[in-house]
Amino acid sequence: MRILLVEDDMLIARDVSLHLERAGYLVEHARMGEDGWFLGAEEEFAAAILDLGLPGMDGLSILRRWRGAERTFPVLILTARGSWQERVEGIDAGADDYLPKPFQMAELLARLRAIVRRSHGQASAVLAAGALLLDTRARTVTVEGLPIDLTPLEYRCLHHLMLNRDRHVTQLELTEQLWAQDFERESNSVEVLIGRLRRKLGRDLIATKRGFGYRIDAE
């Protein structure tokens, strides 16, 4: 399986390449943004791993151009820890998942497998849970085929819940994901946000487990 790795830090790139190859992937490595963009635009890959802090053309521009040119392979972005703007913009630009640096190789591999699996068989990466569909490319959400109009914050929240459908997501974790700029937050914005999502999506799609967090309830 062919993977495109766009990363300027040679240490990280070598480390990642090594592990990916050991796991049976074929890795093409581009060091500069332009090279990465070109490769992704011209050739076929099962997935791309894209560092956002690149010299030359930056990662977000690359991603937007790929998506603009109908390149639909799944993209995993690497962001600096705490760089929440990047993460947000990345998701908006059509990334399928993100991983903050520094990361554990096992986690990179797991997430890569996940996005590849998701993209397999379907042209676009659509996260599904019962009647709920979230299309990460088109950035649209439907319930039983009806389009649902979500605000950016609501969309990111739902996206994170869908990415972690198999477990409960705590309020604290959601806070970190959605408002990473300040860790201290004594308000009930998460609860309000969940409430608004429920009103739009249907009362039962998001289940609460007191003390453990929220979880998409896929029936």
Place this chain on the structure above:
Amino acid sequence: MRILLVEDDMLIARDVSLHLERAGYLVEHARMGEDGWFLGAEEEFAAAILDLGLPGMDGLSILRRWRGAERTFPVLILTARGSWQERVEGIDAGADDYLPKPFQMAELLARLRAIVRRSHGQASAVLAAGALLLDTRARTVTVEGLPIDLTPLEYRCLHHLMLNRDRHVTQLELTEQLWAQDFERESNSVEVLIGRLRRKLGRDLIATKRGFGYRIDAE
């Protein structure tokens, strides 16, 4: 969850310990570099918090020695603000994350959680005892495949018992583990808690040995 704190400043150490314990961690504190190194080399921890500006053996040496000796628990280093070289050296020496001083306690907790989570990769660590399974990532419990609905306190209690399946756990130890602060042992909350767990899990899964405490009975 057991955390090793290596920090010479008693004020910071006490503050950090307090907050960690309140958050449910069990903290071992070493004041001098040598002690910290020894503890980390000999015992098991879920993570370590390491101050780089230590008297005696300095933090980086400790970290390098641990890593040289295959000690793989995640390490969060505390550095003086702006000490750029230290950070780079720390990461090179095998640290998982760094936090510049002074820091907000909430951020320390968040980063600690993050490195512990990462160190487990995405893989779920499942504790098993006979027909009882406890998934630490999803925070779910099943008996003979049937999901069991536990409250946060019940879950933490069971988790601790499962982690110490090979011995009896006294009421006092459970009290310290679950309520951290010195808690007046005038109430029977532990007994009530065990009672509720038994009702949910099955009468025989938790055995009592009078005067010695409780223990998971894995048949």
Place this chain on the structure above:
DNA sequence: CGGAAGATGTCAGCGAAATTTCAGCTTGGA
């Protein structure tokens, strides 16, 4: 610019779930 519409944040009160307390009961072991 000014104002409207949309998005997000804050607050207070409520209800339900989780936890603690209590009183009386059971049981293991000297």
Place this chain on the structure above:
DNA sequence: TCCAAGCTGAAATTTCGCTGACATCTTCCG
């Protein structure tokens, strides 16, 4: 047998999450 350790159901208390109403912040367009 006796008694303290442990058990249990129910009541009391505390905490957590939900909600509607409103405040504030953004964006966009005439």
